[in-house]
Amino acid sequence: MSGKSPGWYLGLRYMRKEGLVARAAEKINNPCGANFIFADEVLLDALDWRGVLENWWDSLPLGGHIVLWVPDCRYHEIADGSARLTLQDLDSALDNKAGWILRESDLIDGRAFVVWQKIGGEKRLRLPWRKQPKHLLVSRTGAYGDALMAASVLPYFKERGWSVSFVSKHAGVEALLHDPHIDELILLEDGQVAEDEMPFYWQALSGRFDKFINFTHSVEGELLKQPSRADYHWSADQRRAVCGRGYLAHIHALAEAPPPYRVRFYPSDEEDAFAKAYSRRIGDYALWCLRGSAVHKWWPYTAQAICRLLSKCDLNFVLVGDVDAAPLAEEIINAVEDYYGDASRIHSCVGTHSIREVMTLASYAKAVVGPETGIMNSVSMSPVPKIVLLSHSSPSNLTNDWVNAFALQPSSACYPCHRLHYDHAWCPVDEDTGAAVCAASINVSQVVDAVLRATKKVNDDDKERLLA
Numbered sequence: 448m449s450g451k452s453p454g455w456y457l458g459l460r461y462m463r464k465e466g467l468v469a470r471a472a473e474k475i476n477n478p479c480g481a482n483f484i485f486a487d488e489v490l491l492d493a494l495d496w497r498g499v500l501e502n503w504w505d506s507l508p509l510g511g512h513i514v515l516w517v518p519d520c521r522y523h524e525i526a527d528g529s530a531r532l533t534l535q536d537l538d539s540a541l542d543n544k545a546g547w548i549l550r551e552s553d554l555i556d557g558r559a560f561v562v563w564q565k566i567g568g569e570k571r572l573r574l575p576w577r578k579q580p581k582h583l584l585v586s587r588t589g590a591y592g593d594a595l596m597a598a599s600v601l602p603y604f605k606e607r608g609w610s611v612s613f614v615s616k617h618a619g620v621e622a623l624l625h626d627p628h629i630d631e632l633i634l635l636e637d638g639q640v641a642e643d644e645m646p647f648y649w650q651a652l653s654g655r656f657d658k659f660i661n662f663t664h665s666v667e668g669e670l671l672k673q674p675s676r677a678d679y680h681w682s683a684d685q686r687r688a689v690c691g692r693g694y695l696a697h698i699h700a701l702a703e704a705p706p707p708y709r710v711r712f713y714p715s716d717e718e719d720a721f722a723k724a725y726s727r728r729i730g731d732y733a734l735w736c737l738r739g740s741a742v743h744k745w746w747p748y749t750a751q752a753i754c755r756l757l758s759k760c761d762l763n764f765v766l767v768g769d770v771d772a773a774p775l776a777e778e779i780i781n782a783v784e785d786y787y788g789d790a791s792r793i794h795s796c797v798g799t800h801s802i803r804e805v806m807t808l809a810s811y812a813k814a815v816v817g818p819e820t821g822i823m824n825s826v827s828m829s830p831v832p833k834i835v836l837l838s839h840s841s842p843s844n845l846t847n848d849w850v851n852a853f854a855l856q857p858s859s860a861c862y863p864c865h866r867l868h869y870d871h872a873w874c875p876v877d878e879d880t881g882a883a884v885c886a887a888s889i890n891v892s893q894v895v896d897a898v899l900r901a902t903k904k905v906n907d908d909d910k911e912r913l914l915a
Contacts, residue, residue, distance in 0.1 A: 483512040491529040515561040522557030534559040579610035584656040591821025594619030600704040601628035690865035712825035714807040722807040736817025737768035743883035744818035750782035770798035832901035857885035
């Protein structure tokens with residue numbers, strides 16, 4: 448895996464032209480919080496340009512960058528008395544210093560484009576970006592599941608000799624960290640590029656590649672309407688008429704990559720060893736994802752369902768979610784203790800394990816239960832049974848393309864809404880539970896029966912009813 452270089456300086460050509468980067472080596476803060484120093488022709492006027500660079504370097508914090516955009520004297524006229532510098536001069540300018548990675552060293556329009564990143568220590572790593580003979584750039588911001596779905600097209604391109612660079616935000620980079628089909632992961636920090644400047648960032652960045660696939664708004668916006676757009680307020684019938692297509696089919700069509708769909712999460716050796724050891728220690732388990740990132744992605748009856756399942760099967764239950772899911776986990780454990788006096792078959796990983804560890808645990812589960820989340824996506828093409836509590840998506844959007852999926856559809860009138868919800872402004876609330884009405888309309892018996900059917904963990908009393 449090549450270096451995860453910050454994407455902000457890759458758009459330098461546009462930013463400098465439009466005056467968006469500080470000029471004349473002015474030290475500023477970039478939006479993601481890491482200091483950098485940018486210099487263009489001003490460096491040519493320094494009496495000791497190399498000493499100036501070294502002084503700047505000494506003042507730079509760890510993680511910071513020096514970015515040079517300097518005319519190479521072989522391609523540009525240089526004023527009398529100014530330093531005559533070449534790319535090679537600038538490339539070696541910090542050789543007296545240590546603790547850096549050379550991220551960029553290239554000629555662009557006759558200018559030397561050189562970027563160092565300060566990492567500390569004694570290493571001097573020359574890892575400048577280089578275009579490969581067939582080089583593809585894929586852009587997909589969004590959550591964990593969005594990145595995993597977008598990566599479904601990558602095997603098609605790798606099999607045809609393409610090198611792949613993938614730009615994403617933190618969630619996407621984390622989900623795809625060990626995907627063998629990605630040669631370079633580029634992290635785009637939150638706030639690093641303003642939303643209205645993204646087209647120019649893509650234009651500058653994609654110009655370095657042979658092919659660019661931009662999946663931004665390929666699902667959200669196109670198939671899941673956003674509150675800022677007028678089509679968010681179309682009638683339900685209008686949205687259902689145009690938004691019922693499969694997410695994976697749409698993504699592959701945009702990339703001109705035919706099926707099969709190959710969504711897969713790739714754990715590290717350490718993550719895989721952790722999940723195997725965990726599975727051996729507790730025995731067979733269902734992994735239960737308590738909530739997703741949106742207000743409609745939690746189900747209010749998990750405690751009741753698990754209490755009922757404990758009496759009907761011998762599975763353990765592993766609860767997963769971020770720290771905000773801790774009250775839900777506590778409610779479940781308390782309910783089990785109150786009902787049975789023993790919660791030893793309930794294991795909480797809420798807020799204590801990384802999303803990558805949880806996705807690896809999902810691959811060893813006897814079943815995975817939860818709303819539309821990245822965890823569910825991580826095992827979408829795995830034989831592991833998945834009990835999916837749908838909310839804003841229909842089966843034709845999501846689960847019809849999955850392997851061994853049991854899709855539970857809400858009975859509420861608003862389902863499927865094909866909308867993104869960041870609050871309950873346009874997502875009706877169930878008064879009894881405080882959950883979204885779509886989530887609350889899925890009853891306990893539906894979930895319990897689906898788990899028992901999926902795992903074949905059925906008591907004799909239920910066998911005739913469930914497995915007929």
